Amino acid sequence: MKRLITLVLLILMVSGGIYFSVSQLNKAQGITSDNTLSLYNWGDYIDPALITKFEKETGYRVSYETFDSNEAMYTKIEQGGTTYDLAVPSEYMIQRMIKEDLLVKLDHEKIAGMANLDEQFLNKAFDPENQYSIPYFWGTLGIIYNDKFIAEDAIQHWDDLWNPDLKNDVMLIDGAREIMGLSLNSLGHSLNSKDQTELEAAAEKLDGLTPNVKAIVADEIKMYMIQEESSVAVTFSGEAAEMLDGNDRLHYVIPSEGSNVWFDNFVIPKTAENLDAAYAFINFMLEPENAAQNAEYVGYSTPNKVAMELLPDELTEDEQFYPDSKTMENLEVYEDLGRKYIGIYNDFFLEFKMHRN
Amino acid sequence: MKKKKFKLSNLYLILVFAVLYAPIFYLIFYSFNAGGDMNQFSGFTWDNYTAVFEDVRLITIVLNTFLVALLSSLIATIVGTFGALAIYYTKKRQTRNALLSMNNILIVSPDVIIGASFLILFTFIGFGLGFASVLLAHIAFSIPIVVLMVLPKLKEMNDSMIMAARDLGANNWQVLSKVILPSITPGILAGFFMAFTYSLDDFAVTFFVTGNGFTTLAVEIYSRARQGVSLEINALSALMFIFSLILVIGYYFIQQHNVTKKQKNKKLHQTEAVTMR
Numbered sequence: 001m002k003r004l005i006t007l008v009l010l011i012l013m014v015s016g017g018i019y020f021s022v023s024q025l026n027k028a029q030g031i032t033s034d035n036t037l038s039l040y041n042w043g044d045y046i047d048p049a050l051i052t053k054f055e056k057e058t059g060y061r062v063s064y065e066t067f068d069s070n071e072a073m074y075t076k077i078e079q080g081g082t083t084y085d086l087a088v089p090s091e092y093m094i095q096r097m098i099k100e101d102l103l104v105k106l107d108h109e110k111i112a113g114m115a116n117l118d119e120q121f122l123n124k125a126f127d128p129e130n131q132y133s134i135p136y137f138w139g140t141l142g143i144i145y146n147d148k149f150i151a152e153d154a155i156q157h158w159d160d161l162w163n164p165d166l167k168n169d170v171m172l173i174d175g176a177r178e179i180m181g182l183s184l185n186s187l188g189h190s191l192n193s194k195d196q197t198e199l200e201a202a203a204e205k206l207d208g209l210t211p212n213v214k215a216i217v218a219d220e221i222k223m224y225m226i227q228e229e230s231s232v233a234v235t236f237s238g239e240a241a242e243m244l245d246g247n248d249r250l251h252y253v254i255p256s257e258g259s260n261v262w263f264d265n266f267v268i269p270k271t272a273e274n275l276d277a278a279y280a281f282i283n284f285m286l287e288p289e290n291a292a293q294n295a296e297y298v299g300y301s302t303p304n305k306v307a308m309e310l311l312p313d314e315l316t317e318d319e320q321f322y323p324d325s326k327t328m329e330n331l332e333v334y335e336d337l338g339r340k341y342i343g344i345y346n347d348f349f350l351e352f353k354m355h356r357n
Numbered sequence: 358m359k360k361k362k363f364k365l366s367n368l369y370l371i372l373v374f375a376v377l378y379a380p381i382f383y384l385i386f387y388s389f390n391a392g393g394d395m396n397q398f399s400g401f402t403w404d405n406y407t408a409v410f411e412d413v414r415l416i417t418i419v420l421n422t423f424l425v426a427l428l429s430s431l432i433a434t435i436v437g438t439f440g441a442l443a444i445y446y447t448k449k450r451q452t453r454n455a456l457l458s459m460n461n462i463l464i465v466s467p468d469v470i471i472g473a474s475f476l477i478l479f480t481f482i483g484f485g486l487g488f489a490s491v492l493l494a495h496i497a498f499s500i501p502i503v504v505l506m507v508l509p510k511l512k513e514m515n516d517s518m519i520m521a522a523r524d525l526g527a528n529n530w531q532v533l534s535k536v537i538l539p540s541i542t543p544g545i546l547a548g549f550f551m552a553f554t555y556s557l558d559d560f561a562v563t564f565f566v567t568g569n570g571f572t573t574l575a576v577e578i579y580s581r582a583r584q585g586v587s588l589e590i591n592a593l594s595a596l597m598f599i600f601s602l603i604l605v606i607g608y609y610f611i612q613q614h615n616v617t618k619k620q621k622n623k624k625l626h627q628t629e630a631v632t633m634r
Contacts, residue, residue, distance in 0.1 A: 001535065007549075011431050015427045015428050015431075019424060022421060025420070042580070043580030043581035044581045065567075065568075065572060066576075066577060066580035067580055068580040075476070081480040081483075081484065219582065
């Protein structure tokens with residue numbers, strides 16, 4: 001009994017100590033409830049130095065919380081119980097959140113620096129006139145290949161993935177929209193197609209890709225490609241940027257016939273408590289200097305055209321990550337297809353995955 | 358022949374430990390990498406460690422994780438111990454079995470389901486997500502574990518001791534504190550440490566109930582993983598590995614100390630008995 005009581009007291013003392021140090025740390029950072037900006041972002045998706053700079057400039061404190069998928073973020077916000085002032089979902093999720101009335105309509109009067117943004121990233125179908133969202137980063141879906149195994153320029157189109165020489169050598173990202181989309185694109189259809197015959201044709205074409213597929217994986221693609229486990233992969237531009245850093249022999253190609261372009265945009269959820277802080281942060285991130293610094297840190301492409309002038313030329317002239325306008329024209333944004341069609345896409349993709357085994 | 362067999366079993370043991378520890382040492386090895394990623398070792402550096410100590414946010418998260426683990430396992434141990442007592446002293450066999458099964462169902466039910474249910478429950482009753490919600494959820498999934506650790510010790514306990522205590526005039530409180538609790542202490546401690554580790558590395562439940570500026574390490578590392586885990590996390594993992602190593606070694610020495618003391622006492626008693634005779 002004595003032993004148990006000592007143990008309980010010991011634990012309580014240690015907990016008290018930890019509680020004290022946490023509150024000291026929070027105090028040292030100046031976190032109180034009314035001057036805090038609660039930012040809900042992807043993990044490691046901002047230069048930490050910018051957060052410090054924002055805090056110094058405005059006096060707000062940033063409480064940075066992270067999520068790993070749009071769906072996870074959506075669940076947290078939709079259920080309530082959270083008070084995020086700013087979140088960064090992708091375009092199809094924004095569309096869904098607008099539909100479900102989860103977002104605050106932006107007051108454009110309070111936003112300075114909209115003019116810094118490139119018009120081609122504004123006024124998109126998922127959020128006409130950007131009433132609810134402000135672009136943060138964008139990127140594409142494309143093919144990454146290793147020139148040690150494959151002649152340079154041998155891969156330019158989605159159809160090249162079907163080349164019999166690539167038997168058991170292609171890695172695909174595990175996403176129904178992405179893989180069905182590339183098949184649709186290769187047939188000349190839209191990747192938002194809701195046409196049953198087009199979808200069936202795309203699924204049938206995918207069947208032919210089966211012998212070439214080595215694996216359908218997620219983030220591990222990065223490591224596999226750097227370590228040359230496979231010569232070709234389908235993945236996102238930001239991932240590709242990191243792969244290129246890890247292995248000089250890798251190249252990233254956006255098929256000119258069409259591919260996906262995606263956006264991660266700032267939105268203000270209805271549950272937000274500190275709107276002023278949210279606007280202050282959006283304005284801060286729209287400043288070209290900050291956007292440029294962030295783009296260099298994160299590795300994705302910035303929609304801020306003034307910031308692009310501040311970035312090193314070899315980065316902005318790199319067509320792998322800032323494609324020319326002709327390629328851009330053929331890129332499509334995912335639309336929220338609604339429950340029924342997402343189901344159909346998923347079913348076809350699942351069938352494809354099953355055939356593989 | 359006998360000697361050879363001995364060697365084989367040793368080899369097996371070494372192999373098992375190598376498999377268990379290799380990933381951890383691999384990770385620790387790269388925490389000293391100057392290259393910035395885990396693809397190639399390009400030079401030795403302490404930078405990743407200084408980065409950990411400079412990252413106030415990360416340190417706060419680590420402390421929060423430990424705070425939740427300590428408090429939740431403590432409360433769960435108290436609740437679970439009494440729960441086990443209640444189950445043990447339920448007279449009707451059917452009710453007792455039903456209670457035990459209900460406890461077991463909670464252990465086998467998947468974490469995601471527990472987490473999602475908590476999220477729905479908390480938001481339904483308008484309870485803000487944050488420290489309290491995480492703590493409550495951790496207490497909840499730890500209780501069945503504690504119950505399961507304490508029950509066998511209760512079954513091992515000699516019931517005639519309680520009868521003897523009662524015969525000698527002990528009241529309920531005295532029976533509990535002087536007889537029952539001391540004899541089930543090992544089970545209680547085991548339950549506490551089990552709950553502690555469960556709470557420390559739980560991701561699925563925690564993920565659903567964090568919010569409003571409060572996160573634990575598991576959730577943070579997982580969401581960072583999307584961009585590729587930075588070596589800072591390696592350094593932090595190395596620190597935590599060394600910390601737990603120190604704890605275990607410390608525990609081992611305390612145990613050893615107690616054992617030798619007990620043996621000494623025993624010898625002393627024996628010699629006393631002999632001389633007295």
